[in-house]
Amino acid sequence: MQxxxxxxxxxxxxxxxxxTLLRSGCPILLRVLGSSMLPSIWPGDILTIEKSxxxxxxxxxxxxxxxxxxxxIHRLLKKEGAxxxxxxxxxxxxxxxxxxxxxxxxVTTIQRGLSSWEPRRTVSVPAQxxxxxxxxxxxxxxxxxxxxxxxxxxxxxxxxFVSELGEPI
Numbered sequence: 001m002q003x004x005x006x007x008x009x010x011x012x013x014x015x016x017x018x019x020t021l022l023r024s025g026c027p028i029l030l031r032v033l034g035s036s037m038l039p040s041i042w043p044g045d046i047l048t049i050e051k052s053x054x055x056x057x058x059x060x061x062x063x064x065x066x067x068x069x070x071x072x073i074h075r076l077l078k079k080e081g082a083x084x085x086x087x088x089x090x091x092x093x094x095x096x097x098x099x100x101x102x103x104x105x106x107v108t109t110i111q112r113g114l115s116s117w118e119p120r121r122t123v124s125v126p127a128q129x130x131x132x133x134x135x136x137x138x139x140x141x142x143x144x145x146x147x148x149x150x151x152x153x154x155x156x157x158x159x160x161f162v163s164e165l166g167e168p169i
């Protein structure tokens with residue numbers, strides 16, 4: 001689905017507002033649309049993101065970045081010289097290195113339905129195996145998203161579960 005220029009403009013304004021709020025020290029809430037952080041973060045999860053400077057973020061933390069005006073939630077893998085390397089848990093490759101100015105905040109809470117928790121800095125072995133399967137197989141990603149949406153609604157949740165394209169499943 002192609003966004004119209006009005007939708008693109010609105011999305012850009014929302015991103016600019018989120019960045020401004022974070023930089024001023026206000027936490028923000030974001031609903032996840034993508035699937036790059038499966039199985040740690042699912043589409044439909046609501047994340048609390050708080051301002052954090054790169055020197056206070058440790059490898060394993062889940063960070064909010066904005067390279068080239070593209071909002072991304074990925075895990076910090078390592079600090080490499082003056083740059084930072086991130087990757088989605090279910091992505092086959094790391095992202096291009098980031099500058100410190102591109103790391104805007106840290107995910108401090110994940111909310112799924114009526115439950116919420118602090119994200120772990122490590123990923124369990126079963127979750128790593130599932131993430132690798134999702135990273136290398138569109139079929140596995142599709143099955144995981146469909147099973148996740150069924151679980152989500154079966155547990156009394158009301159907001160829509162979405163695919164990696166941002167469309168309801």
